[in-house]
Amino acid sequence: MAEAVIKAVNVVKTYNMGLVQVHALSGVSFDLLKGEFVSIMGPSGSGKTTLLDVLSVLSRPTSGEVFINKKPISKMDDNELAKIRGQTIGFVFQTFNLINRLSAKENVMMPLWFQGVPKGEREKIAEKILKDVGLGDRINHKPSELSGGQRQRVAIARALAVNPDIIVADEPTGNLDSVSGDQIMDLIVDLNKKHGKTILMVTHEEDIAANAERIVRLKDGKIIADEKVKKKK
């Protein structure tokens, strides 16, 4: 059996809203294995995004432990978590989260900057990846000059810039029409099949989720199902 690149053990995440406590996650244990493609599904408010945030060390659990490549994050300081986000995990968001002031290329260059890659090299890498995702002719466009599908490609290119092992995507097709959505999914499937990236994706569309090999279902902050996808022939 492949090793777990991300492992969650009994993770609880509670938000304090004044007097009310929101239990976004109440005891989630979960392994993401190397090379896997896992979809997380569940109704709105069930804790999908929260789980993704905790698993990708964007936030710390209230209790429980998360291991990245077997190392517990509770022993790491914020700078080490930043390093993991910068080197090991690439993020793709539903709302793209590009920086609108910057061109596609500059957006893709940014995570490389955080890793101290020299400028010339950054430009080369960014241009190559943008070509790979089919945006070779949009390199210097600002996000506002691109379609939704194209923006999400820029975001994927940015996630790939540092060549991370894991790609984490929160409803990557949620803001796209079905045609662009399918194209983005093809891209993500390719990343998993051809480039061996481990992929963790949140979605609430069954047919999108079916691209994965495993589907985890959440409800009220708990995992209620975790099953292999039956491959359609």
Place this chain on the structure above:
Amino acid sequence: MVLETFSVAFNNIRNQKLRSYLTLLGIVIGIAAIVSLIGIVQGLQNFIGSELQSLGMNSIFVEPGSEMGMTTAVSRSLKADDLDVIRGVPGVKDATGFWETSATMKFKDQEAEVLLVGMEPDKMFMLEDMGYVEITEGREFTNTDMFSVGLYSDFAEETFDDPIQLRQTVELNGKKFRVIAISKPNTFASSFGASNMVLVTKDVVQKNFDEEDPVELIVTVNNTSEITDVQEEIEKRLEKKHGSKDFYTMTSENLLSGADAILGLVGLVVFVIAGISLLVGGIGIMNTMLMTVMERTREIGIMKAIGASSNLVLSLFLFEAGLIGLIGGILGVVIGALIGLLASVAASYEGFPFSALPSMELIGGALIFSLVVGMISGWIPANRAAKMDPVEALRFE
């Protein structure tokens, strides 16, 4: 890496144009005030210092009147035989005086009012030592020079349509005098408006113009370290002789410290004004940066999500704040230097040839200071950005 943080910060500033420029105003005014006024004060200090230095640190000046009034022209309380008293004081090396009177000079049918300054020919070396006189053409005065004058070169060249040459004749109140000496201009005298001084021997003033008594006495001491004792003794003996203290004495040091005290006070006022505008400027930068951090919350969230450390976010915003300060500082230095230049031009036009241009140290200090003010003002906003929780920041609309 540092350079890039810098250029990213710079682009961020450029992107907010008007607000950043308005923010700069306080810093610009503060730094301009510091640079121009300290420049002027330093220029004045250097000018006065070098002028007094050339008078010699072993000189004592005896002036009529009281120190407060400084009405030298009116009161004539000094007597010619005061010099004998002074020469008797132990520690005194030499003493001489100035005998002054006004006269009308006529040259080739043109007339001009001049200030005749009579001095003792055998003590002229004292004036030369102090830089009052430096003969470039002609010869020194002797006791028999009853109809001789010495002219400052600027006076000789500029007073009449034709320049007066050595050995030419001028008339003083109708009597003919020969120009026997031309001296380099006396910047110290001309800076105090006495640009029409004409040198003669004291006998000329005493006998031809009936001014028996000197208007000012100059004393040198053997030993600079005893100058205060000698000064006190002179005061004591002269007061006894005059029956009242209708005179005062000064050393170069007294003059210098007096000037320094006044300039120090000016400096204090400058610092208060500059301090207030820098404070206002700093608060302005802080406010702008707080707004910037707020507006860019989502961007900060994105940066952190894709691997920016808190330290990088901190330094990014600190740099941005420092850069706003520095840009304000550069503008302030330029404006301050221009004001200094204007002041220098105006001052030399008025006869004070001093430079109020800021020194390299002042410019460097002002720039570093503006950078530091910017960074200090940016500290709280930058920390707020650095501490931001990425998840919260990404949810921010």
